[in-house]
Amino acid sequence: MLNTCVVSVDTATPAPLGLELPPKLAAFASDREFVRDLVAIFREESLPLLGEIGDCLARGNAEGVRVAAHTLAGALSYFTAGAAHDAAIRLELLGRTKKLEGAAAVHAELEEAVARLHPLLSALAHG
Numbered sequence: 001m002l003n004t005c006v007v008s009v010d011t012a013t014p015a016p017l018g019l020e021l022p023p024k025l026a027a028f029a030s031d032r033e034f035v036r037d038l039v040a041i042f043r044e045e046s047l048p049l050l051g052e053i054g055d056c057l058a059r060g061n062a063e064g065v066r067v068a069a070h071t072l073a074g075a076l077s078y079f080t081a082g083a084a085h086d087a088a089i090r091l092e093l094l095g096r097t098k099k100l101e102g103a104a105a106v107h108a109e110l111e112e113a114v115a116r117l118h119p120l121l122s123a124l125a126h127g
Helices: 023-028 032-059 062-076 082-097 103-125
Strands: none
C-alpha cells in the first residue's frame, strides 16, 4: 500500500501544499463531509498509535511496534502523506524483523511528520 504520488483530485478546490487524497479516494474528494470524517478519524487515532509505538519501543516489544506502525501506515495511506507514511512503514518492517536498533529515531521522525500533517489535514478537511 505504498502510495506517495500526488494527484490532482479536484482542480476547483486543490488540496493544501500537495496534501491530497490518493487516486483510490479521489472520487470522494468533492464529498466534504466524507473528507472531514476521514480526517477526524485519523486525528483521533494517530496520537494514541504514536504513543503505543513509543511504549512498545521502550519495552522492546517488536510485535507491538509492528502492529501499531502497520495500523498507522494504513491510516496514513488515505492521504498522500509520503514522509509520515514512509516512516510508519519503516517502523513496521523493523518490528517485523525484530531489529529495533534505530527505531527510536524513526519513531521521532514519524512523530514530527505526523505533527506537520495535522494542520494540513485540517485545511484539507475544511477546504
